[in-house]
Amino acid sequence: MRVILASPRGFCAGVVRAIEIVERALERYGAPVYVRHEIVHNRHVVEKLRRKGAVFVDHLSDVPAGAQTVFSAHGVARSVVDEATARGLPVLDATCPLVTKVHVQGRRYAKAGRTLVLIGHAGHAEVEGTMGQVDAPVHLVSTPADVALLPIDPATPVAYITQTTLSVDDTRVVIAALEDRFADVIGPSVAEICYATQNRQTAVRDLARVSDVLIVVGAGNSSNSSRLREIGDEMGVPSYLVDDGDGVDPAWIAGAGAVGITAGASAPDELVDSVIAALARVRPVEVSQLDGVVETMSFSLPPELRRPAVTAAAA
Incomplete structure (x- = not known):
């Protein structure tokens, strides 16, 4: 395999x-x-x-x-x-520092007199921190349906900021909904979403194209890890999120010729190794790595x- x-x-x-x-x-x-x-x-x-x-x-x-x-x-x-x-x-x-950048953007937009909208998931630690960093009301949305329910006049100048670990595609859809509803909307480009989030989402799409099954290593409360699994599902590949090799179910790989593995931004390599070891206990494996972006950020x-x-x- x-x-x-x-x-x-x-x-x-x-x-x-x-x-x-x-x-x-x-x-x-x-x-x-x-x-x-x-x-x-x-x-x-x-x-x-x-x-x-x-x-x-x-x-x-x-x-x-x-x-x-x-x-x-x-x-x-x-x-x-x-x-x-x-x-x-x-x-x-x-x-x-990329989260701090979002805080600075939010304060700048609020100081300019714009009504601020945060695209993110309620209850996430980053979202709670960001909302508490702005000395003005912040409206939280996660879907286009949430945008439709915003208690804001369409003529109001609006600005948006985003949680750094969201799906780029989902964020793009919500931004489009904001632009459809409000006449004056500004905010950062989707390209400004965390570089690591974008790179891992691009890589998982490439991986899904050559995999029969996708395993994402990451915690259940990790937003960026959950997004990676969702992307695999959206591409029609059975996708699973595991903490480590102990979470692997041998039934997932029955008949699979190629199993793709990725990991969220807070998962260390040793956990990926434990997943590979778990797979190898089921069937002999041959491990390779796709080419991708080489990250040099520090x-x-x-x-x-x-x-x-x-x-x-x-x-």
């Missing part, structure tokens, strides 16, 4: 940066380091960091006074930042972690 890997797949630059922030904080300040929400949406990554001394909490009230704190890659509302400041908590912000760490640590002797 042929096993074909998508390229690119797995960790993006924002996830690499977020994980490195937690790891370096543990090295520099010692355990425990408190992380508000999961640093990224992947159980294996979270558990690995927990074993090193990271403590994951849902609320800042769960963080002891003076404890080193990290904000997750998804970003947080300004109220959370203000609470941390008021409590004097030392904070390292692991918000993905994001700098917070200044506190770029500076050399001050030793006791130096102090």
Whole structure:
């Protein structure tokens, strides 16, 4: 059985940066380091960091006074930042720079007097953070039907921003609905959606064209991983989302000549390896990789972690 890997797949630059922030904080300040929400949406990554001394909490009230704190890659509302400041908590912000870019866009549009619409999924950590970063009402939509229900006069100047991990196609459809309903609409191009999201969605389309079955490695609460599985389904390929190799059902690959594997932006390569191993226990496999975009993007760490640590002797 042929096993074909998508390229690119797995960790993006924002996830690499977020994980490195937690790891370096543990090295520099010692355990425990408190992380508000999961640093990224992947159980294996979270558990690995927990074993090193990271403590994951849902609320800042769960963080002891003076404890080193990290904000997750998804970003947080300004109220959370203000609470941390008021409590004097030392904070390292692991918000993905591309999410921060969306925050800046939203504030700029609101300051210009436009009514702001956020294209995204209710309840997602990134969406909650983005809505809390803008000092103005934000209308959340996820489908063209939601656009039709917006309580906004069609003559109102509108601007939109987007969750970074959405399907590019779905986003394009919602933007079209906004442009149909409102006379004055501005917002970023679909091409400005997170580079990693676009690259992985393009790669999974290429993969689906040569696969009988598609397996996406990623967490169930990972928006970008779920989108990859949905794209496979939309292309008519039976597609499954698994945490790791333990989630593979041998029945999925019965009769399959080629199984495609990709991974969401918060899934490490070791989990892809575990899926390949699970498939190999069912049938002999031959592994290859499609050609794809080579990602060279990287994001700098917070200044506190770029500076050399001050030793006791130096102090």
